[in-house]
Structures are given as structure tokens and as C-alpha cells.
Amino acid sequence: MEYLNLCVVFSCWMACADSLGSSDTPKAPVPIPHDKMLVVTVATEETDGFLRFMQSANYFHYAVKVLGLGEAWKGGDVGRSIGGGQKVRLLKEAMEGLAEQEDLVVLFVDSYDLIFAGGPEEILRKFQQANHKVIFAAEGLVWPDKRLADKYPSVRSGKRYLNSGGIIGYAPYINRIVSQWTLHDNDDDQLFYTKIFVDPLQRESLNMTLDHKCQIFQNLNGAIDEVLLKFGTDRVRVRNKVYDSLPVVVHGNGNTKMYLNYLANYVPNTWNYEHGCSHCDDHVLDLSQVKEYPNVLVGVFIEQPTPFLPEFFQRLMTLDYPKDKLKVFVHNNEVYHERHIQKFYEAHKNVFKSFKVVGPEENLSQGQARNMGMDLCRQDSTCDYYFSIDSDVMLTNAQTLKLLIEQNRKIIGPMVTRHSKLWSNFWGALSLDGYYARSEDYVDIVQRKRVGLWNIPYMAHIYLVQGSALRKELKERNYFVLEKLDPDMALCKHTRDLTSHREKESPSPESFHMLRPPKGIFMYLTNRHNFGRLISTANYNTSRSNGDLWQIFENPLDWKEKYIHPNYMKIFTDNDIEEPCPDVFWFPVFTERACDELVEEMENFGSWSGGKHEDKRITGGYETVPTDDIHMKQIGFDKEWLHFIREFIAPVTLKVYSGYYTKGYAVMNFVVKYTPGRQSYLRPHHDSSTFTINVALNNKNTDFQGGGCRFHRYNCSVDSPRKGWSFMHPGRLTHLHEGLPTTNGTRYIAVSFIDP
Secondary structure, eight states, rough: HHHHHHHHHHHHHHHHHHHHHHHHOOOOOOOOOOGGGEEEOOSSSSSSHHHHHHHHHTTTTTTTEEEOOOOOOSSSTTOOOOOHHHHHHHHHHHHHTTTTOOEEEEEEEEOEEEESSHHHHHHHHHHHHOSSSSSEEESSSSSSSSGGGGOOOSSSSSHHHEEEEEEEEEEHHHEEEEEEEEOTTTTTTHHHHHHHOOOHHHHTTTEEETTTOSSSSEETTTTTTGGGEESSSEEEEEEEETTTOOOEEEOOOOGGGGHHHHHHHHTTTTTEEEEEETTTTTOOOGGGGGGGGOOOEEEEESSOOTTTHHHHHHHHTOOOOOOOGEEEEEEEOOGGGHHHHHHHHHHHTTTSSEEEOEEEEEOOOOHHHHHHHHHHHOOTTTTEEEEETTEEEEEEOTTTHHHHHOOSEEEEEOOOOEEESSBBSSSSEEEEEEEEOTTTTTHHHTTTTTTSSEEEEEOOOOEEEEEEHHHHHTTOOOOGGGGOOOHHHHHHHHHHTOOOOSOOOBBBTTTOOOOOOOOOOEEEEEEESSEEOOOTTTTTOTTTTTTTGTTTTTTTTHHHHHHHTTTTTHHHSSSOEEEEEEEEEEEOOOHHHEEEEEHHHHHHOOOOOOSSSBTTTTTTTOOOOOOOOEEEEEEEEEHHHHIIIIIIHHHHHHHSSSTOOOOOEEEEEEEEBBBTTTTEEEEEOOOOSEEEEEEESOTTTTTTTEEOETTTTEEEEEEEETTTTEEEOOOSSOOOEEEEOOOEOOOOEEEEOOOO
């Protein structure tokens, strides 16, 4: 019996001990269900920023209540007053119906410059861990009244000051705060919240704190250097490296909206390494399904002397878009190009729906001209799109216009770059003074290692604007001359400023960040396709009739496309090279255009040598076997010609004369003119070269009769030269040759004695 009693006592004692022990050990709180959370925001208009906010909210399945849609904004004007009180008033009205829900967590955030980086479960967990009833976002700058700085509680580490762009708390407590609002819509919301927070009694009774270490809210103003992108498998986060936190809400307050745009190009799932661009096909238009194509006004701007302008117009004609849906406006600021435009106009004036040309005689500035182009669309209610393109853009993709329209953005440009360079038509970031700065992803975008749609701060040269945007958000016409900036910079600055909205922002030394009525236009760049390239307009010499010939260094790809024979590459791919005589090779090298322009330049120069033995142009002043010629050096074309030899002749040399590596050097480079009345033939001779090239510059039987070349040792003649084709033959010893008589007309050939 005693043993039994002892067991009973021991069991009771153990039960009590367990009970006591369990009371000393805190239990983990029950997680707040995500359906007990409501996101509240204010947006009087559905701007691009608001739509982006909603896209991130929908991705995480947040329940969002939007206040103020369609209501006139009365919360203040940027640069003139503080404000934002309208947000508090709207929240106060909304909370009156939610105040009784004690277990409801309300998250109030701005929307035009804010995105979510995490979901409801994460934000509720972090809210519970903070163990407060209300948490405000924090930042390192005090605004709007610096005199209140000392009233803030001191913090050992973290951000000390309140930002009203993010608040989370239980509904009754949020209601107790906003119910104190008795001010006007244009009074300051952040000042209102600040005065409540710095009051020790209210701070304690409402159990309020700040998110000092950015666990929930990341305000970017004054903190750009603290944050970086953290790429995950499925989505991308913003990481605060100072506090080693992953904020859930990212707010581009102050002068950081462009940086938020950069972050939002990735966060939360816009682009990542595994899946690429996840939103590129959102809201697209399918032109194959429309009954009638949109009307487009094409604005062409020739603001400086531009190489390859005829080719630019030719590419414009090859755009795969119904020409009866296109109107064309051309502003030409260069007298040099009037002949090019006139030729194009005469050939195509009836192809387009309308064709208007404004020339240099109008004396318009570039800004005025660009305003005029946009006005033509702005004032025409049937104009669906305005497509602006500068003459230095070579569109190689005939689908460009369709592809841009289908992306369905208010402003979008195709990426174009300089051939083999990082120079492009956009900037990924701006410096503090509003000029170029390289973003972390710029090189990858230019090299198309990252492909997608990119929200950018600056673009130029080529872009598409929706006509409705011109008639609404961009209805002001003078922004091309804003602050005397470059017109494209002025346009982009104006467009960026439209995204600076009515929300409360913190100050910087450069400016007050007040409030602005929301409009909001994002500028997008797409590199989803290869669209074309930018050509260089530097060092373009308009003193020459055919300045494009001299562009072999500045624009080598365009030079090759215009001047190198389309069958040139078959020499290497098809082993297709003719040998009409032993060790004499015959191959295509120049287009007819190259031949014609080179002859024209020589005739414009006009100082033919006359085939005299005395020749001061060469060493020694005496030519044994003279020709009636002009040297390339005389027209300033020697460097370009030697580069042509190294780029396009040397590879052929290596193919046909195996094992010989030419230096590609020549002293004697000239164009010869054969006519019956001056010099019709050339007597047998050897060339002072290792090998010689001889390019026919015009057509036999059309431009001249007779002509050709005879090689004595082999009793072999080539008497039917083809325009743009070159002979290549050894110079010394083996290939004694003569120029056969030209019996009628004028024959031109280009000759080089290579490796003398």
C-alpha cells in the first residue's frame, strides 16, 4: 500500500513538473492565415506603374483593395507643395468598415512606384515576428520636417525615420491612427504619420515600430548602394546586403524610380536565367487576327550628313507593312541629301497614303521638326501609331514595325547597335546629372545574352508611340526643347517625369520630391529579335559626290553590303573561282554601284595623266610603260583602297596561291582610262609586283568595244572582262601581258601592283 501511494505521489509530482515546464517554454504563435490579410492602395488612374504593381500583387495572390480610382487627384503638385493627404482620407474612409475585424491585417502601400518581391505568408510571418501591432516602413532620411528628427527614438542599427509608403498592422490599430485625420487632401500624409509616431504615448498605446532593418519594406531613396538582385530558380529577389534581409515590398521613392524600373525588369518573375522573359507575351496584339491594320505615321529625320541614305530608304520600302496604311513625314536638314530624297520621293510618292517632305529651306531646329512630326499624328484621330526613325538606323528586319505594334506598349523601341560595338540606341541607367551611366545588365542586353522587354530611362534614334498616348499623356508638344537638352534626351526626360507621381517621397539635396498628378508612361526596349544596326555618321565627307565609298572604316558592314559583289563569298564556300589562263584567276569583287561611283569620282577629279612617261607622282619621276590614269592617292582614297585589298583581296590570294601570305601593300593603285582618241592599248610589259589585280569598272559592248588582256607566254587572252570582276595574276617574270586595243567608247579598270 505504501508503495502504491508513493507511485501516485510521484506521478502527480511529475505531472506538475511537466505542467510548470511547459508554462516556461514559449509556444510558437499560430501563423496568421493569408486570407486574413488585405492590401490597400490608392490609385486615381491605372498608370503603367499601377499595372506593374498589380501584376506583382497578382503573382503572389495578394487580395488588393484599390481606393480612389476615377477620383480627381487633389493631393498636391510636384515642386510647389507637400501633400498626399488624400491618401490618408481615402484610407480613413475605407477603415471605417474594417475596424471591427480584430484579426485582419491591413497592408497599406503606395502603388505607382512599388512592387512586391515576396508573398503574403512571408510578410505575415515577418509581421508576427516583429511582435507589434503596427509597423511603418523606415528610411535613412527625415522628411518633411527635419526639426522632428530628434524626437525619433534612437536605434542602435538600422534606419531611424518613418516613411509612409508602407504600413502594416491590425485593422483596429490602423483605424485608430487614420481616424485622427482632420486635415485637407493636399496636406502632408507623412508629416501626419510622423507626428503620431514620435509621440511616445501614442507610440506605446498603438504598439508601433519601424521596420528598421528592411525585413518587410525596402525604400530605395538613399539606399541604392545597399541593394542588389538575388537570382533564384523561379524568381528574383532584392537583397539588402547591409542588413542581410530580403524585403517583401520594394518602394522606389524619391529619385529612385528609374532604379526601381531596373529592379522590376527582374523582380519578382519578369526575367531570370532559367526561363528568360516571362511577361514578354502579356497583352500582345496579334496582327494576323485583325480585320484592318493600324494607321501609322512614319517620321523620318535626317539631321546630319548620313552615309548610305539611299539604302536607308530602300530598307524603309521593304518593311512588311501595307503601304496604304503608312503616311510618311520626312525632315531633311542637309542640302547634300536633297538629291537622294527627291529621287526617293519621285519613285514612291504615290505608294504611301501621304508623303510630306520638309527641307533645309524651312530652317527648322531638330526639336521643332520632331514636334511637327508628332503633331501630325497627335492632331489626326485616325493615327494609331507614330513611328519615329532617324536616318542612321539600318533596319534589317522587315517585320520590325509589326513586331513593335504587337508588343502593345505606349512607347517601345527596337534595340539597334553599332556593328561589333557596345554603342546602342538606349541607356540602361542615368547618372545623377541625367546623362549616361552603364547599368549592370547593359552589356548582356546589347549582346543579347539577356533577351526580353526592358523598362529603360532613355532611348533614341527609333521608337514607336501609340497615337492615343500622344493625344493624352504626351499632348504637350514643347518637350523636345526642354531645358535646351538634346531633343531625344528632352523627350525621354519629359516621359520619365510623367512617372513621377503623387506619392510621398523623401528629399535629396538636388530637389524637393513633392507630388505630381499621376500619368505614368514607361519606355520599353525590346531585343527579342535582331532588328538592325546603327551606322556611324562621324567623319562623313559631303564634299564628295559619293561619300559612302570612304566609309569602309566607319561602317564596314554597310560598305560591304553596298560595294562588294553578292557572289564574292562563293569563292570560299563553293570553290567557285575561274582560271581562264594558267595562274590567272578571275572572280567577282565589286558591285556595279561600286564601279560606277569609283569611275564618277575619278571623272569628277578629272586630272588624267595622259599616258606620259614623265610622271612626278612616282619615285624617279619616270614611268616606263605609262597609262592614262589617276592614282587613288590623288582623290584621297589610298588608305581605303589598301584596306579593301587586305580585307577582300588577301583572302583570295591565300586561296589561289597556296602558302603565300600577302602583306596587302601596294604603292601603285590607280584607275586607267582607255579611249581610242587618247590611249587605246598598253604594250607588252611585266608589272613591278608580286601579283596584280585588275578590276573591270564598266561593261564591254555597252560602254566600249574591244579591250581585254593577253598573256604572251601562254598565248592566252581574256577579252570579255565582266564589270566588277577582277583578274589576279603574277606580276614579275612569268606573266608578260599587254592591254588589247579599245576600239570604241571608254574602258575603265582599277589596278594595283601588290607586294612590289
